[in-house]
Amino acid sequence: MSTHGSHGDVLPFVALGRVLQGRGHEVEILTHAPFAPIVEQSGMTFTPIDTAEEYDRNLADTPPLLASGLERWRAYYERNHLFDQITFETNHLINRYIPGKTVFVGRHTTAISTLFAGEVLDAPTAWVAVTPIQYMSERGIAHMYARTMSDHLDGLRAGLGLPPVADWTAWFASAHLDVALWPEWFDRAGTPAPRRVRLTGAPLGDDTDLPELPAEAVELLDRNAVLLTGGTGRMLHGRFYEVAVEACRLVGRPALLAVRHRDLVPEKLPDGMRWFPRLPFPQVMPRVGAVLHHGGIGTLIRAATAGTPQVVLAHGFDRSENGARLTAAKLGSWLPEARWTPEETASLLTDALAQPRTSVPADHGLTAAAEAIEELAGSTVAYSARHLLTRDLRPRLHRLVNVYGPTETTIWSTTWEVPAEPAEPRIGRPIANTQVYVLDRRGGVTPAFVAGELLIGGAGVAGGYHGRKDLTADRFVPDPFGPPGARLYRTGDRARWRPDGQLEFLGRLDNQIKVRGFRVEPGEVEAAILTCPGVDQAAVVARGDILLGYVVGAADIADLRDHLERILPQYMMPALWTRLPALPLTISGKVDRKSLPDPVPERAAAYVEPRTDAERLVAEIWAEVLGLDRVGAHDDFFTVGGHSLIAVRVAARLRATIELDVPIRNLFTRRTVADLARAIEELITAELGDLSEEEAGRLAAP
Incomplete structure (x- = not known):
């Protein structure tokens, strides 16, 4: 498991790991160095992704970013060596993988190493989110990655044999399981999580290794005190404790101030307020009259399940979202940073102390999350769309829709509702405001069962390729069936209509092949091979997930590889080479690719029997x-x-x-x-x- 952030981001993963370990699984957690003791005392394997000093610098550097523009995020990643951190995590996960026994689990949106490693190994992956804002901001984060970091990240992916990410939003939705650690009532109180997400309920914090309840705290609790806390980390607005402490003074109620770092709070505290670096929240929360806090979801859920009235001073879009949900659920109130005054905060706190206690469930919590992750365990291949279309897996889902469409027609063009017992996959019928045609080489409409090229028209057709007038003219053609000026996009895909009115996808019209996620044009590779001295003829085909190269001529294979490595990307390099006296040809004189023999690798050295x-x-x-x-x-x-x-x-x-x-x-x-x-x-x-x-x-x- 891989996670990043403050205690609120890391401790839920520690607790989840503990549950998985208790169910008989080996668990390793990759996270920040200061969390080593809590992970290791639970018997789990701990791998640090930074040092304590680097983590502190990272946290200190984070608050200014909460309201910054895109350009500052890249500088933040570079300044804190986060690209190197992603590379380290990805390589570590790959090295630790055991086929059929490993599931990669990562914090949603930040632990992208888990999905990178999962792609490389075709291994099962799970996102775990700890707050709704992670899904609400998914598109924005995808945009930020695409605009400011794609060169770094695509470079890392190229080194792993992976293609560039064409659509970061879709990529974020490609994990085989999405788990949300919050209850249904909290999800309904705001923008709900996407349909793909499984709500498992909230963890109630880490209840192991709790401190004793100090006598001074017992005395205050007996007086129906207020609990004031800003969480366990330092990522707080500088005015939080100043305003909160003064509001408690104005209310005149005793207060327990729970904050690990004494330097964050005013040096002189009001009469009746005591500072505690740690408190056993399971014992404290049900006994306080109200809680004034920063809006962290852990504190919020703990208070809600205890029935404790809440007031939230929220800074940042994530805490503000949590505060708004709390208010919508009628379990508390909140103030945005612009309205933080001791007087208004004290007024809300006074109202909260007068409210009756109303508790809500946390739902199933970590056990349900662990069970969901266990469903992926034992998978040796990705739980992807192509597998979901099979008869074995389709019955597990309530509903499944197969969506087809190229980028040039705004991604979605046709849909097919997969039946409970699917036959061969279809790509279905066009969506609204979209027209599709299967045409023969002369532009005529083909009858049912006759294959042709699939062309798409309608509102989703793009304007063309920027700066590529020749390619635009070739792929975007006049629509003979539409109004004047309408155009169709030539997809290059072969398809045919079935008698039931559904489209069937039959592959590519050209010779493009797909190798490890990359589209490769064999002609481009063959042209590169022919630039090497000593090569008279060349052919390239795909077998499984590798390219095979066939050459005619006297060129040395080692020299040929060296030559191509200077002019071709790694994914276009043939893995096996076979020298032939001549390439097989069809009657029309074209290379007969089906007749190319199985590869016979030409070794650079004579065969020597392994000796040890x-x-x-x-x-x-x-x-x-x-x-x-x-x-x-x-x-x-x-x-x-x-x-x-x-x-x-x-x-x-x-x-x-x-x-x-x-x-x-x-x-x-x-x-x-x-x-x-x-x-x-x-x-x-x-x-x-x-x-x-x-x-x-x-x-x-x-």
């Missing part, structure tokens, strides 16, 4: 994941068909076989079987060197 146990282990795993009959001691991983995604699989297989974490970078720096085997032996030797004599003796015993 480590070499034999590496060779067997390479052969297994690459689908080869044999691999020699001097074979290069990338020459025999490896790429970044397969490197991840190799590392996972090594870990599952010998329980050793082999960093993926070793496959890029130790590229031959012999070199990687030596690296593994060095890692094992280092681990043995760390053992005590007693541990070594137990391992050596028969």
